[in-house]
Structure formats: structure tokens, C-alpha cells
Amino acid sequence: MTAPVTIDDIRDAAARLAGVAHRTPVVRSRTLDDLVGAEVFIKCENLQRVGAFKFRGAYNAASRLSPEQLAKGIAAYSSGNHAQAVALAARELGSSAVILIPEDTPQSKKDATAGYGAEIVTYDRYTGDRVAIGEALAADRGLALIPPYEHPHVIAGQGTAALELLEDTESLDTLVVPVGGGGLIAGSSTAAKAVRPGIRVVGVEPAEGDDTKRSLDAGERVSIPVPRTIADGQAASIPGELTFSINRRLVDDIALVTDDQVRDAMRFAFERLKLVTEPSGATGLAALLSGRVPASGRVGVIISGGNVSPERFAELIAAE
Numbered sequence: 001m002t003a004p005v006t007i008d009d010i011r012d013a014a015a016r017l018a019g020v021a022h023r024t025p026v027v028r029s030r031t032l033d034d035l036v037g038a039e040v041f042i043k044c045e046n047l048q049r050v051g052a053f054k055f056r057g058a059y060n061a062a063s064r065l066s067p068e069q070l071a072k073g074i075a076a077y078s079s080g081n082h083a084q085a086v087a088l089a090a091r092e093l094g095s096s097a098v099i100l101i102p103e104d105t106p107q108s109k110k111d112a113t114a115g116y117g118a119e120i121v122t123y124d125r126y127t128g129d130r131v132a133i134g135e136a137l138a139a140d141r142g143l144a145l146i147p148p149y150e151h152p153h154v155i156a157g158q159g160t161a162a163l164e165l166l167e168d169t170e171s172l173d174t175l176v177v178p179v180g181g182g183g184l185i186a187g188s189s190t191a192a193k194a195v196r197p198g199i200r201v202v203g204v205e206p207a208e209g210d211d212t213k214r215s216l217d218a219g220e221r222v223s224i225p226v227p228r229t230i231a232d233g234q235a236a237s238i239p240g241e242l243t244f245s246i247n248r249r250l251v252d253d254i255a256l257v258t259d260d261q262v263r264d265a266m267r268f269a270f271e272r273l274k275l276v277t278e279p280s281g282a283t284g285l286a287a288l289l290s291g292r293v294p295a296s297g298r299v300g301v302i303i304s305g306g307n308v309s310p311e312r313f314a315e316l317i318a319a320e
Helices: 007-017 030-036 054-062 067-072 081-092 107-115 130-141 152-169 183-195 211-218 241-250 259-273 280-289 310-317
Strands: 039-044 074-077 097-102 119-123 174-178 200-206 253-257 298-303
Touching: 007 054, 007 152, 007 183, 030 039, 030 259, 030 280, 039 152, 054 081, 054 152, 074 081, 074 130, 081 097, 081 107, 097 107, 097 130, 107 119, 119 130, 152 174, 152 183, 152 241, 152 298, 174 183, 174 280, 183 200, 183 241, 200 211, 200 280, 211 241, 211 253, 253 259, 253 280, 259 280, 259 310, 280 298
Parallel strands: 039 298, 074 097, 097 119, 174 200, 174 298, 200 253
Antiparallel strands: none
């Protein structure tokens, strides 16, 4: 069976993103290396356009739409970062965007999405089916729907973050990636296993949102109640069908971290690395610092986003 996303797709996405997306930096910390007992290479997608890796996949998918479809507009559903990414991609391509967002999405993410020119429609994430609502919205208005992870062009775009990290570090023994719907780790694992077949790929979920871990353990997609966690970008209740088909083949393990461990990682990133991360963006770092992912050799970790308001950030990292 042909893989839904290949390394050639990711390299093609990288060429399409060149000069549009940032090639984000890779940072090091001797203190971090000493704490975890490994050489750690941090890919800073919190410094990507819109403040998260999501711009990669959104632009790769949107840029492939026909001129006629771009003229009609684009729809998306998202907890925040994909919303901003599609809104910016649409603006860059001279299109328009309508974004379905949970009512309880942080206001800073709603404001940023509107700031890129998108129309916002809200729903209750605990009672509403965002896929069904989003598909109906797109169909009703004749818009092209770009989902946050269930799309091969989105997955290929997300994989360019790991591809860059591997190019900039030459070799890694382990790659640690935050997991929400599974698009980032699906693209990352595809890139990593193609470039370095022996690499170990470990995903990280919030302990209250372990749908991917449960699904991989069961060998099939498992649904859980909508998680209540500070890592709002990872509050998925079931892995995507497409992303799970990739991750069950390529992901070696899933680690779980608590909200307190995420707070500790956010605080460490700010104090020692001078990086602002949102909770979801810090889960990979949290897994290393807490020992949930045993580290040795050369370890790459993706900080997936930094979209958090100053007030919320201060509240989360405040000493208890």
C-alpha cells in the first residue's frame, strides 16, 4: 500500500514553504543537557509565523488550491493555532477565511485569528462536533475546507519542521514531538524515519488527553471524553483516521505529562532558554525534564507553539 505521505511530499512542501515560512532556529542549553543526561536540540516552532508550526501545513495545503477556489475562500476548524495559520495563509494567497473556533479558546488566539482578517464562528467544544459543523459550514458557503491534521498536504507541511531539525543537527537518536490530533508527529515521523531509519520517535500527550496512547496500545482508534487540560492545543478526544494510520506504523512510544510538569517546563524555557511557550508547545520539553522520556545520546524536541497571552503565561508559570 502506498504511504499517504512520503518524504518526497515533505521535501516538496519544504520547497513550497521556502521564503514564506520561517526556518526556525535550533537552540541548545548546557544546563538542559546536564539535567537530562543527553545532548538536546530544541526546534523553536514558537518562533514560526503565527507563533506555531501550524502555518507550515496550512500554507502548503492552501497554496495548492485552484484560483477559482481561492476566490471562493477557505474554511477551517481549530482550537486556535491552525485557525491563525489558515487565516494568514488565506491572506498571503489573496483569499479569505472563515474559521470555526471553540467558545473557550483563549481570547488572544481569537483576536490573532481575526487580526489576520478571518471571520470567526464559535461552537461549544464539549457538546458540538466540530468536524460536522465545519463540513456543513464549508459546504453551505462553497468554501475549501482545510482540516487541522486530517489532510496529506497539511501533514507534509508539518513534517518540514522535523526535516529542518534533522538537516541542522545532522543526526539524532530520538525525536520528541507533542501530539494533539497527530498531524505534527505524523509528518515528523515520516521525515525522521526516512532520513534516519534508526531514530526513535516519541510523542507526548497531556495525561488527561491520552487518546493517541490508548489508541496505539489498543491497535485501533479510541475515543475519550474531551480532555480538560491547560494544554488546550492538545485537547483531542480521538486521533485522526489518517494521522493514526501513519503513527501506528512509525511512532515508537507515547509519553504522558501532567499539567504541573508542563508548567515546570514553561518556567524552565522562560528562565533558562528565554523562550515563551504555550502549554501545548512545552509538553515535549516537559517529558524530557520530568524523565517521562528517558534521554541519551542526541535528542531533538519540537516546541510546537508559543501562543499564550501575557496574563495567562504569568498565571501558569507563577511560583506556587
